[in-house]
Amino acid sequence: xxxxxxxxxxxxxxxxxxxxxxxxxxxxxxxxxxxxxxxxxxxxxxxxxxxxxxxxxxxxxxxxxxxxxxxx
Amino acid sequence: xxxxxxxxxxxxxxxxxxxxxxxxxxxxxxxxxxxxxxxxxxxxxxxxxxxxxxxxxxxxxxxxxxxxxxxxxxxxxxxxxxxxxxxxxxxxxxxxxxxxxxxxxxxxxxxxxxxxxxxxxxxxxxxxxxxxxxxxxxxxxxxxxxxxxxxxxxxxxxxxxxxxxxxxxxxxxxxxxxxxxxxxxxxxxxxxxxxxxxxxxxxxxxxxxxxxxxxxxxxxxxxxxxxxxxxxxxxxxxxxxxxxxxxxxx
Numbered sequence: 001x002x003x004x005x006x007x008x009x010x011x012x013x014x015x016x017x018x019x020x021x022x023x024x025x026x027x028x029x030x031x032x033x034x035x036x037x038x039x040x041x042x043x044x045x046x047x048x049x050x051x052x053x054x055x056x057x058x059x060x061x062x063x064x065x066x067x068x069x070x071x072x
Numbered sequence: 073x074x075x076x077x078x079x080x081x082x083x084x085x086x087x088x089x090x091x092x093x094x095x096x097x098x099x100x101x102x103x104x105x106x107x108x109x110x111x112x113x114x115x116x117x118x119x120x121x122x123x124x125x126x127x128x129x130x131x132x133x134x135x136x137x138x139x140x141x142x143x144x145x146x147x148x149x150x151x152x153x154x155x156x157x158x159x160x161x162x163x164x165x166x167x168x169x170x171x172x173x174x175x176x177x178x179x180x181x182x183x184x185x186x187x188x189x190x191x192x193x194x195x196x197x198x199x200x201x202x203x204x205x206x207x208x209x210x211x212x213x214x215x216x217x218x219x220x221x222x223x224x225x226x227x228x229x230x231x232x233x234x235x236x237x238x239x240x241x242x243x244x245x246x247x248x249x250x251x252x253x254x255x256x257x258x259x260x261x262x263x264x265x266x267x268x269x270x271x272x273x274x275x276x277x278x279x280x281x282x283x284x285x286x287x288x289x290x291x292x293x294x295x296x297x298x299x300x301x302x303x304x305x306x307x308x309x310x311x312x313x314x315x316x317x318x319x320x321x322x
Binding site: 006 | 074116128132135157158165186188262267268281294297306307309310312313315316
């Protein structure tokens with residue numbers, strides 16, 4: 001079988017968002033709130049309930065609390 | 073002015089990749105000591121939004137630039153989304169200080185790409201096969217002779233037994249496949265989560281990121297095809313820039 005890119009957004013999340021080099025240096029703009037982007041996107045892929053089932057994050061996760069989930 | 077950093081590549085020339093960046097920004101290279109940083113001029117703040125379409129487009133653009141750079145330069149060190157360097161002096165100084173590491177890393181990644189290998193088991197099919205299992209057949213025979221309450225308990229025992237057998241079998245297969253896939257390149261485990269929609273009802277038993285040499289990709293595909301024909305479903309996704317194998321740089 002030949003490799004293909006058929007995973008769409010899920011694969012993008014697994015690569016560009018979750019991986020790639022993370023710079024631990026003081027020369028970068030602080031991106032402390034960036035994980036929110038990941039959460040929004042992941043929420044777009046699956047319902048929050050499913051996400052909780054999968055253990056992607058916990059109900060009392062501070063990042064979830066900071067989000068208005070109803071609007072996603 | 074800040075710089076949104078997509079990736080690093082081996083090149084000493086000034087390149088312009090055109091307006092292919094996030095929000096159609098012009099992507100160009102800043103070269104230091106034979107290493108080029110592919111960047112766009114950015115504001116000094118991260119890209120953030122709750123608009124999923126917008127974020128999706130950003131991510132697609134991020135990936136698109138890395139793909140374009142891979143095509144042009146061969147090998148790149150990809151950075152994670154939203155890596156923004158404060159200023160030109162900072163960027164150049166950082167590149168000067170790390171030139172040796174970048175060269176070494178690019179050397180290690182040369183002629184290789186990352187692939188995602190996911191293997192799924194058809195749990196329903198396996199359950200059906202389990203119905204012929206001696207232990208289960210015996211339990212079922214016994215169950216038919218018992219009273220309702222007791223039969224219910226035996227059914228629960230059967231369900232648990234099947235579940236445990238599926239776990240044991242999937243682990244056994246996962247270990248076997250993992251060992252064999254390792255012969256094609258460097259392999260890293262990923263969590264067993266987030267399958268694409270069309271695989272949602274299947275049981276993922278293995279999720280690997282593999283750094284495979286270009287000349288070994290065909291052989292790996294051939295091996296995966298054999299697994300695919302043997303009652304499993306295999307996803308072979310790629311090629312990707314080596315997102316999982318570029319490590320952490322200080």
